Amino acid sequence: MTTAAxxxxxxxxxxxxxxxxxxxxxxxxxxNALRADAAVHFAxxxxxxxxxxxxxxxxxxxxxxxxxxxxxxxxxxxxxxPVPNAKHRAVFVDGRFRPDLSALEGLxxxxxxxxxxxxxxxxxxxxxxxxxxxxxxxxNTMLFEDGLLLDIPDGVDGxxxxxxxxxxxxxxxxxxxxxxxxxxxxxxxxxxxETATGRGQCLHNPVxxxxxxxxxxxxxGRMLQEEVTVFHLSxxxxxxxxxxxxxxxxxxxxxxxxxxxxxxALTGPRAACHMNGAQMxxxxxxxxxxxxxxxxxxxxxxxxxxxxxxxGRSRGVFQGKIHVHxxxxxxxxxxxxxxxxxSEEAEIDSKPQLEIYADDVKCSHGATVGALDxxxxxYLRSRGIPESQAxxxxxxxxxxxxxxxxxxxxxxxxxxxxxxTWWARQRKTA
Amino acid sequence: xxxxxGLTAEVExxxxxxxxxxxxxxxxxxxxxxxxxxxxxxLSYVLSGREGYEVTGGTATFNGQDILAMEPEERAAxxxxxxxxxPVELPGVxxxxxxxxxxxxxxxxxxESELDAMQFLKLARERMKAxxxxxxxxxxxxxxxxxxxxxxxxxxxxxxxxxxxxxILDETDSGLDIDALKIVxxxxxxxxxxxxxxxxxTHYQRLLDYIVPDRVHVLxxxxxxxxxxxxxxxxxxxxxxxxxxxxx
Numbered sequence: 001m002t003t004a005a006x007x008x009x010x011x012x013x014x015x016x017x018x019x020x021x022x023x024x025x026x027x028x029x030x031x032n033a034l035r036a037d038a039a040v041h042f043a044x045x046x047x048x049x050x051x052x053x054x055x056x057x058x059x060x061x062x063x064x065x066x067x068x069x070x071x072x073x074x075x076x077x078x079x080x081x082p083v084p085n086a087k088h089r090a091v092f093v094d095g096r097f098r099p100d101l102s103a104l105e106g107l108x109x110x111x112x113x114x115x116x117x118x119x120x121x122x123x124x125x126x127x128x129x130x131x132x133x134x135x136x137x138x139x140n141t142m143l144f145e146d147g148l149l150l151d152i153p154d155g156v157d158g159x160x161x162x163x164x165x166x167x168x169x170x171x172x173x174x175x176x177x178x179x180x181x182x183x184x185x186x187x188x189x190x191x192x193x194e195t196a197t198g199r200g201q202c203l204h205n206p207v208x209x210x211x212x213x214x215x216x217x218x219x220x221g222r223m224l225q226e227e228v229t230v231f232h233l234s235x236x237x238x239x240x241x242x243x244x245x246x247x248x249x250x251x252x253x254x255x256x257x258x259x260x261x262x263x264x265a266l267t268g269p270r271a272a273c274h275m276n277g278a279q280m281x282x283x284x285x286x287x288x289x290x291x292x293x294x295x296x297x298x299x300x301x302x303x304x305x306x307x308x309x310x311x312g313r314s315r316g317v318f319q320g321k322i323h324v325h326x327x328x329x330x331x332x333x334x335x336x337x338x339x340x341x342x343s344e345e346a347e348i349d350s351k352p353q354l355e356i357y358a359d360d361v362k363c364s365h366g367a368t369v370g371a372l373d374x375x376x377x378x379y380l381r382s383r384g385i386p387e388s389q390a391x392x393x394x395x396x397x398x399x400x401x402x403x404x405x406x407x408x409x410x411x412x413x414x415x416x417x418x419x420x421t422w423w424a425r426q427r428k429t430a
Numbered sequence: 431x432x433x434x435x436g437l438t439a440e441v442e443x444x445x446x447x448x449x450x451x452x453x454x455x456x457x458x459x460x461x462x463x464x465x466x467x468x469x470x471x472x473l474s475y476v477l478s479g480r481e482g483y484e485v486t487g488g489t490a491t492f493n494g495q496d497i498l499a500m501e502p503e504e505r506a507a508x509x510x511x512x513x514x515x516x517p518v519e520l521p522g523v524x525x526x527x528x529x530x531x532x533x534x535x536x537x538x539x540x541x542e543s544e545l546d547a548m549q550f551l552k553l554a555r556e557r558m559k560a561x562x563x564x565x566x567x568x569x570x571x572x573x574x575x576x577x578x579x580x581x582x583x584x585x586x587x588x589x590x591x592x593x594x595x596x597x598i599l600d601e602t603d604s605g606l607d608i609d610a611l612k613i614v615x616x617x618x619x620x621x622x623x624x625x626x627x628x629x630x631x632t633h634y635q636r637l638l639d640y641i642v643p644d645r646v647h648v649l650x651x652x653x654x655x656x657x658x659x660x661x662x663x664x665x666x667x668x669x670x671x672x673x674x675x676x677x678x
Contacts, residue, residue, distance in 0.1 A: 375518050376518050378480050379517070379518040382479070382505075382512050382514075383532035383536075384536035385532055387501070393531065396523075397523040404522075
């Protein structure tokens, strides 16, 4: 074996060449064609460098220079699962669906592993992802083995479902690229609570393709809580039809490097998209939220509020692009990005980008960056609250404010726990 | 008792307090009156330990302790309370959490047992009733969306819960209508007694109709230029600060 010596893009391409006849769907021409096409794009571009505009502030060199293997052996047996947030859950270990750990009985819709149901994925898989321009989507398309397949028929309320991803440390660097496909039919509803945990030298590179049909509503809460050795690079593509809603709330707190990239398109009148989140980093960590929102129809609304807390020598990035197409009159767009810097060595890069081609729109954005407010701190201390406790209260308040808009109680509680877990750990080490 | 001697202080390199001498014996309420820019708020911030207010000379002791050497939270635990002229809004910090944390922090610092949520709520509700505060003000963020009057009442509520032995009220009357003023004054008067003293800082005499001081001091140009009984406040109201300055 010589492939182990190959790093970065070359290593992944070599692995694709070696595995392509064994990957799920290897005998399906439509899927082979998708993978082959993605491989061509990935070969041409490789991992993005900082010369690429969308990657100016996030350096993928540590990923590009490493050599990751696939998790070749199936992890089986008992695995510690995170505390459940819902009755129904789909569990993935190293990116592979584990029916034995999942609980999907009694659901009124298709929910399960993609690899065992590839026929149902035709037409969905690859419908939204853009491997030609986004190398991580190309890498995912080339090498995905499994993922969540959810298809909720018209008018069905799917309730609450959990997506759990666990990476188990095999003792050497490894990568997995789950492909999650989610479709909500007209008027369907779902709250999806996603938790990612894991350890080891690991690259977790999921791609979501999400279709929200007319009047449907998807609430998607994400807690990216892998350990500090993990690279988490996720890309979400969502398309929202007339009267539909996609709410995304992401807590990114844990991995060495997190890229939370979301591309959403509002394609019918009165569609709505809310993208919110809280991202945190401490010494040596890097968190990046990059959103791209297409207002491609009139009377649509979008809201984005992201909060970043940075401690130690860490770096945070927020890039938010709103593109209002010429037809998208009466667009109501809002974007806010607030960063709290707890150390002088922390750095935040913030880049809002509005491109507006319609003339009757309401679009605004704002950004704040700062340390804890001195007046607030003095107010608390003047009441007898010691300085460290007063600081902690203000950080907690900043973080909790981020989840105030989440209306689902279960989801809000889960997100709040994720924020508190990070902050409790941070306070201890600080 | 609060004892200030020759206190000088500067803000951003500019001297504001130019030698304050003042004694507030235990159990007394003193008023400090003065025009804008005379150093009234600076005095309150210096005494409570706000950053950026640099003491350049003199002393301030409270019951014999050198308060200028203490952290703001230590001063609070020692019994000092500042009612802010502009109470700070703290979005995301629940008022109940804030009040209980403050109360328990002080109790802890004094070696007393902390109150649990139920004990605290009972006490807070009792005090709020006396201040005619709606109970939902406990659930809201600290001062967030509060009217000017509600913010000042929230300050008085904090005072009533924390039970300081020395309260500094920094222009607590500003922005209050007459009904709110009476409620605030009642809150202060209810605290009066042998273990409580207060420094009431105000621009106008109006508040002193409701909180009748034992002594009135006039602060001008960073110094106490005149002291007297409660009638001095009325004199000031009638003649203005300029006349006092001319006479001083």
